[in-house]
Amino acid sequence: MPQPTHKHKERKTAILHMLQSTHSVPITQLAKELGTSSSTARRELRDLLKEGLVMVSVGNVQLCTPSNEERPFALRCLLNAEEKVRIAQAALELIHNGDTIFIAGGTTTFELTRLLPGRRRITVITNSLRVVDLLVDQPGIDLITLGGAVRSGEQTLHGHLTDWGVSQFRADKLFYGIEAISLQHGLTHSQLVEVSTDRALASAATETIVLADHTKFNKVAPALVMPLEQVHVIVSDKDLSDETVEALRGKGIRVILA
Secondary structure (H helix, E strand, O other): OOOOOHHHHHHHHHHHHHHHOOOOEEHHHHHHHHOOOHHHHHHHHHHHHHOOOEEEEOOEEEEOOOOOOOOOHHHHHHOOHHHHHHHHHHHHOOOOOOOEEEEOOOHHHHHHHHHOEOEOOEEEEEOEHHHHHHHOOOOOEEEEEOOOEEEOOOOEEEOHHHHHHHHOOOEEEEEEEOOEEEOOOEEEEOOHHHHHHHHHHHHOEEEEEEEOOHHHEOOOOOEEEEOHHHOOEEEEOOOOOHHHHHHHHHOOOEEEEO
């Protein structure tokens, strides 16, 4: 089976970016924006349809989930992918040999996990099966998996068993991705089942380090995870506004822009 080309991946990502900012787009307009024929645009859409990321109706394309709901993991991996890689690379510099770290689920923490092989004498404690899959055979990394109920799609563990498991450990740092950050309302999430575990992880870590690209800011989701006062470091990208950076630093948060 032929492997997808770099151009193919670029076009898929471009389509998702366009759909992120608008409710519905005609296929003919997509083709024009991509600089391709309608038939090429339809080929890219076939892959996105198979992955369950978009839907097509009467010549129009839209994302499968509305903007106020958490989108599928595969889709979120493609959105702002370059920024997430840079954020992960900057976050890697905060991990030192001998550290014990929590890694929560999420697309940017997943990128950080990809970079960990090669680190030595670190202990990783996680509620993410994706993180486990990446690190299970890596020398130099002691891996601890928290138990609990599996949230399909995200492949994270949650519930009272997970929360109890977290309470048995202490970590130097928590690396945490979040859906929405507001200067007024703090860190919020649309998935209620994740909240208690996320709070437990933050309480058991000496430092909470949030990995979030600029699109996560100035947004509010229904469930409060933690106020900004509980965050020690935020690693974001250089498109985060100067006003937001200054406001965060005014709250005593270290801000790193990648």
